[in-house]
Amino acid sequence: MSATMIHVAVGVIRRNGRVLIARRPDHLHQGGLLEFPGGKVEPGESVQAALVREIREETGLGIVGSELRPLIGIRHDYGDKCVFLDVWETFISEGEPEGREGQLVEWREPSKLVDRDFPAANRPIIRALNLPRRYAITGKAHSPADYLKVLKKSLPVSGDRLCLLRAPELSHEQYQQFVAESVRPDDWNRGVQWMLHGDESWLQAFPDSAGLHMPWREAQKHRARPVDDRYLLAVSCHNEQEIRHAIRIGADFITLGPVKSTDSHPDTEPMGPETFRQMVAGAPVVVFGLGGLGAEDQNEIVACGAQGIAGISYWWR
Template sequence: MPNTVPESVEGLSANRKTVHVAVGVIVRDGRVLIARRPDTAHQGGLLEFPGGKVEPGETVQQALCREIAEETGLVLTEDSLEPVIGIRHDYGDKCVFLDVWSSHSAQGEPEGKEGQPVSWLAPEALKDEEFPAANRPIIRALRLPHRLAVTGTIEDAPAGLARLGAALDRGQPDSLVVLRAPTLSGAAYLELAAAALGGCRERGVGLILHGAADLCRAVPDVQGVHLPWCEAQLHSERPVSDDYWLGVSCHSAEQLRYAERLGADYVVLGNVLETPSHPGQPGIGWAAFQALAATANVPVYGIGGLGPEHQSRARALGGQGVAGIGFWW
């Protein structure tokens, strides 16, 4: 995550300089510290994650430690901060770059030093409409896992279900699994999904379908749907309700922008490294992944030749984490 506003952010407006804002996701006992903006402030009355403007000569970490202390009295250390997401947003009257970092080790008890109410809320209790629009990707990033498990291609439903159960029992998925079976017929895939849903529920794992957007209507109790790019490009607006996760596979900056316009909750980007399934075909590499993730206003998973051992690197470069097949399937 950068310590200065990226050049791409400066292009949000030809006439207005972008404000670089350090934002803190302070976590304690699974809950997040939330404040309410003063009625007289920009976007007044809405909830927010605490933080403030990065002053000249400050790193984002220095700014965040200072702002959190000034606003809430909590004490942070720079080495406790981990990157979450960077968000560029044009409000029309104001352009901002939100440089979001988290800490699980803030010291002290929070209070609204500027008269603002503060409280601890579970990520599931955070509602989009109660926050400024630019904060909404932060909510997605907090709710999504850092490791997204994707099944290998399932060609036989009974064998695929058995393998899925064994893979889940090994404990590699975090909290979501994407179910891929592109060679199955529509009816066979729906039967597979219904059966897989039960096994995932028993193990506390959410199921994401893979393919057409209308699959959610056929299996309504799933967590969402992941669209391959060939499917995503067929839509001009979000094709599922906000009750479901919407993921999109992307391979370029243009596809990232398209996914954002669709209202995607996350994207999968790659291949980052060469994969066993495509020997001799180099991935885009970490530098390109970082550059593309820096332009995205949604959580970005790296995919392709990646496993849990790459999770920290993907996050340090601005990603949500890693997605993949080989590390668990």
């Protein structure tokens, strides 16, 4: 018999660039590990109401339900119990936190959160906190020089800080040239996390990159995580089977689409927002919506439970 799913509301409370975390009491399930505050959603209770209640009871902080925004939803089977972590975030809170149940509470920078200090189900939350709402993907150009020219013009204007260097029109040698010129530190690309496109050999050539984005044709070759944990691993997915495989090989985030009709794949049937929402709900991983999406679609995609949007046309000029 399958275990009952426990609906848990989780609050990510941000203040001055940090987030509130607590240490679970030793006698509880997963005791001694860190967690984000929250608790079980009672029958007939909304997630927002549960968070307002639980965070007040646990930490003394006051938050407003209408200021909460969805961050990510995670279904996880611990073996002895199954949980659905319904994670919402807010930038507005009143008071100073205290551990009203005897737990230690503190503010930490998201970049300082370490996977092993948290229950296994929390890893996607940590990824979501450290990833932006937009994932820029390079479009088409004729040569490495042309790619670099458009990149230098477009990226500073868009303000994006996570960028996939994708250039299927270029040869292996040309792509290597394009990447080398792009990732070289300069004023125009300060703070950008560069994702490389293809197989794991690219990280050996450019070890200072943020990570690797595998197209499905590459990802399906693997049965375990193909890159070191210090790198981000992304996978292009289009259906539930591909999502499951991406999770199996340890993807940190995925792109999922096409959500809407797109000029780059005119013969591909879009899944539509509702199917996208359902797939995101069943994916315990950070998801970026892809395909026919512009900046004006970001709020709708986030409301579907995704991290945000990925794309070309909204920024590539």
